[in-house]
Amino acid sequence: MYQEFARIYDKLVFDIDYxxxxxxxxxxxxxxxGLRILEIGMGTGNMTKYFIxxxxxxxxxxxxxxxxxxxxxxxxxxxxxxxxxxxxxELEMDNYFDLAFSTLDTMNYILDIKMLNESFKRVYNSLKPxxxxxxxxxxxxxxxxxxxxxxxxxxxxxxxxxxxxYYDDKEQKVEMILDFFIKERDRYIRITExxxxxxxxxxxxxxxxxxxxxxxIKIVDxxxxxxxxxxxxRILLICQK
Numbered sequence: 001m002y003q004e005f006a007r008i009y010d011k012l013v014f015d016i017d018y019x020x021x022x023x024x025x026x027x028x029x030x031x032x033x034g035l036r037i038l039e040i041g042m043g044t045g046n047m048t049k050y051f052i053x054x055x056x057x058x059x060x061x062x063x064x065x066x067x068x069x070x071x072x073x074x075x076x077x078x079x080x081x082x083x084x085x086x087x088x089x090e091l092e093m094d095n096y097f098d099l100a101f102s103t104l105d106t107m108n109y110i111l112d113i114k115m116l117n118e119s120f121k122r123v124y125n126s127l128k129p130x131x132x133x134x135x136x137x138x139x140x141x142x143x144x145x146x147x148x149x150x151x152x153x154x155x156x157x158x159x160x161x162x163x164x165x166y167y168d169d170k171e172q173k174v175e176m177i178l179d180f181f182i183k184e185r186d187r188y189i190r191i192t193e194x195x196x197x198x199x200x201x202x203x204x205x206x207x208x209x210x211x212x213x214x215x216x217i218k219i220v221d222x223x224x225x226x227x228x229x230x231x232x233x234r235i236l237l238i239c240q241k
Contacts, residue, residue: 006070007066022047028218035097041061042061045074052080064085088119089118092122094126107135132240134236134239161179162178174196175196177193178194179192202219202228206219219237
């Protein structure tokens, strides 16, 4: 996932309000300057700029070297930024971070529940006592109805793409096949991207997190910062070690 896709990713997320999401995270924790921060699923660094200025040390974790290369080209002015080209389940840093966060449904891409649990443990061990871990997930309504078995067609600037989804009700997983056609001069370049997301319920995740040792502070609608509703699309879990 995210190889050639990395070079066009930023053009596809033009409508995402990263500042709003960063403000919701900050408003639900004791956010201050001088923190050691871990961003999980950093991607091309679009969320990074809303946290890095006030941080003491900042680590961006992503298994895609291509995504991190794009992020590096955009964020090379920040000397306190380090990159971790690993999966979250490989994290090995003990009692180091004040805040670990992940946005834009990174956890939905972890399909195996054992790997997800191991990832939560790795993050827990990396946090200082009292440190925060916050992440969002796509809701069942979004996985089942908005993504579901639906097809979408988009066109933006020099990119035309189709998005075909296949939903497995039993497994609560959706397979997404995206075909991008990028106009370069007098021809089109085609990129095909296949992704799978699985629904993880907030209740099940909360139980797992508490068993590891986290304290669940709050669960909110990530688009509004208010209480979760049946129609909420993104759900934010805020935990503390």
